[in-house]
Amino acid sequence: MTQRLLTGLLVLASVANAQHPVDPKNLYHRIICVTPLTGSGIATDPVRPKYAPWPLPLPQMGTPVPSPAMQTQGGIIAFSYVLSDDGQSAIVEFVARSRSAFQPIFNDSSIQTFEEGVVTKAAIQAALQKYRKNFSLNQFGTVMP
16 A cells, blocks of 8 residues: 555656756847947957947956846846858847847847747748858857756
């Protein structure tokens, strides 16, 4: 009797915990854009995509901490990019907790923007291959824990 009860509880526990975790690439709001590069290339002003969150304020111990916008969780919390074939622009994925963090990017008519989940992956990939040959969304993106 005790063995059946224990077996039943183990089966019930395994079924209750069988929920699959969300793929980290599907967390938060994400956009992919083609942006020009900005920055002079020195340590305090590195070359980076336009709208990339920089600089990170440094505390007295010298360890980077999130910017005030990131601390209030209203800004862009992560980004990753690859340079275009001409080296003058970048294909960037921005990640934010709120879609409103992307409003300055949406308002900039010089930036081609694709919102993941709104535009198909095939359409995004076809458009971005104009900037970087053999570009693949399967090998690009920001993983957030």
